[in-house]
Amino acid sequence: MRGIINIQLLPPRQTLLLGVSGGGDSMAMLDLLRQGQSQHDWKVVVAHVNHGLRGIESDADEALVRDYCAQHSLPLEVKRLASPPSTGVEAWGRRQRLAFFQQLAGRDPGSCVVLAHHGRDLVETMLLHLLRGCGPAGLVGMRPCTEIDGVSVLRPMLYCLADFKEYCRDHGVPFREDTSNRDLAPLRNRIRHVLVPLFIEACGPDFLSRWVEVARLMALEEDAWREKLAPLLQEPPTVSELSAMPRPLRLRFLYQLLRQQANWPDQRRVLLALADKLEDPEPQWSLSVGGGFRFARRYETWSLSRAEAPTGDWLCTARGWRHSTRSWEIHRSEIEAVDVHPPDAWTAYLAPGGHIAGLCVRTRRPGDRIRLLDGSTRKLKKLMIDARIPLEERRCWPVVVFGDQVVWVPGLARSDAFLLPPAGGPAVVLAATGGLVQRRKGN
Numbered sequence: 001m002r003g004i005i006n007i008q009l010l011p012p013r014q015t016l017l018l019g020v021s022g023g024g025d026s027m028a029m030l031d032l033l034r035q036g037q038s039q040h041d042w043k044v045v046v047a048h049v050n051h052g053l054r055g056i057e058s059d060a061d062e063a064l065v066r067d068y069c070a071q072h073s074l075p076l077e078v079k080r081l082a083s084p085p086s087t088g089v090e091a092w093g094r095r096q097r098l099a100f101f102q103q104l105a106g107r108d109p110g111s112c113v114v115l116a117h118h119g120r121d122l123v124e125t126m127l128l129h130l131l132r133g134c135g136p137a138g139l140v141g142m143r144p145c146t147e148i149d150g151v152s153v154l155r156p157m158l159y160c161l162a163d164f165k166e167y168c169r170d171h172g173v174p175f176r177e178d179t180s181n182r183d184l185a186p187l188r189n190r191i192r193h194v195l196v197p198l199f200i201e202a203c204g205p206d207f208l209s210r211w212v213e214v215a216r217l218m219a220l221e222e223d224a225w226r227e228k229l230a231p232l233l234q235e236p237p238t239v240s241e242l243s244a245m246p247r248p249l250r251l252r253f254l255y256q257l258l259r260q261q262a263n264w265p266d267q268r269r270v271l272l273a274l275a276d277k278l279e280d281p282e283p284q285w286s287l288s289v290g291g292g293f294r295f296a297r298r299y300e301t302w303s304l305s306r307a308e309a310p311t312g313d314w315l316c317t318a319r320g321w322r323h324s325t326r327s328w329e330i331h332r333s334e335i336e337a338v339d340v341h342p343p344d345a346w347t348a349y350l351a352p353g354g355h356i357a358g359l360c361v362r363t364r365r366p367g368d369r370i371r372l373l374d375g376s377t378r379k380l381k382k383l384m385i386d387a388r389i390p391l392e393e394r395r396c397w398p399v400v401v402f403g404d405q406v407v408w409v410p411g412l413a414r415s416d417a418f419l420l421p422p423a424g425g426p427a428v429v430l431a432a433t434g435g436l437v438q439r440r441k442g443n
Helices: 024-040 056-071 089-107 119-131 136-140 164-171 187-203 207-234 239-244 247-259 268-277 354-358 380-386 435-442
Strands: 015-019 043-050 076-080 112-114 145-148 151-154 284-290 293-298 301-305 314-316 320-323 328-337 347-350 359-362 369-371 377-379 399-402 405-409 425-434
Touching: 015 024, 015 089, 024 043, 024 164, 043 056, 043 089, 056 076, 076 089, 089 112, 089 151, 119 136, 119 187, 119 207, 136 207, 187 207, 207 247, 239 247, 239 301, 247 268, 268 284, 314 359, 320 359, 347 405, 354 359, 369 380, 369 405, 377 380, 380 405
Parallel strands: 015 043, 015 112, 043 076, 112 151
Antiparallel strands: 145 151, 284 293, 293 301, 314 320, 320 328, 328 425, 347 425, 359 399, 369 377, 399 405
């Protein structure tokens, strides 16, 4: 096994779920790990997916794997697929295989999936990433040990450039050729059969080994970047801190941030635009970064979200009002006020009377104004902008009104309507509470 399988990657006394297609590379891996299972106390389980894409050829692949497993008394799990999509067949196949591996791994929580990706696959992946405009992380290609959707995936032959078909011939291990690999329509096949031979001819026979070394070095560099960025991802920097970062560090942080999001399409052009936009002094903006995600700046804070949060509505309750989508409430109660001034801007004292029944809570509307205690008036939009309230919060910020008259904007302004007499007395108390209130108080 030396020189082909990285044994150190495979822990002893482990269930190994081997993804075996029937090709030379996966059959060589299966044969080698079968031979080592007693020495290392592995439990080898073979997993084969019949994609049904090549008719009787696909069935022949399955039959070959079945025969080998029966000959060597190896447990085998087979999944037969049907109704492949008309487009995106390769991605569909990968999803189906991963779902199958997840299902098998779920039966044995201590198991890991072992795949037969090797050095040539690695170089092809690196070239594929380059042709699609990758950054430095794309030159890692694949990793020998990773986790995909909660499943531990090991590739013990990833840095090996051995001729696996030759191994199979020398050791009498059956294997099959996948005729679809000769189809030059898929880009990966064109890289394998056209581009790689051209590079070997132009650069020499050690082209593949040099690129494998590049992948190993880039993996070490990426690990160092991840370690450096981990504290920043746990306690994200402010907009000013992001803007002050050296550009390479800022790009790396944004890239790592976006990669954490499910299904982010890895668009380099957008990443560069975002890094530039962070130098824009405009206090509020948002930018689409692909995959339905938007990066938004709101003064010194930023957010990354897939879709704009719903504005929601203010609903009347027995105790006052609550917001339908946010943890905001306005409680209504009655007290005997000895001080006409409430304890903070999140509480309002109103003189009792018939007008109380006519109060309602809604969000700001275009043209809304409030007449302040000094007799002046201000637009609510300007009031909120001056208070540096982010746009998303403005859209659901409560406005207490009586008809068209704005009575109180919690945390911001009280009108001169329904004031208590100077000596105090009975009062209706409105008190705003909830997550946004706590956060604004904390600021």
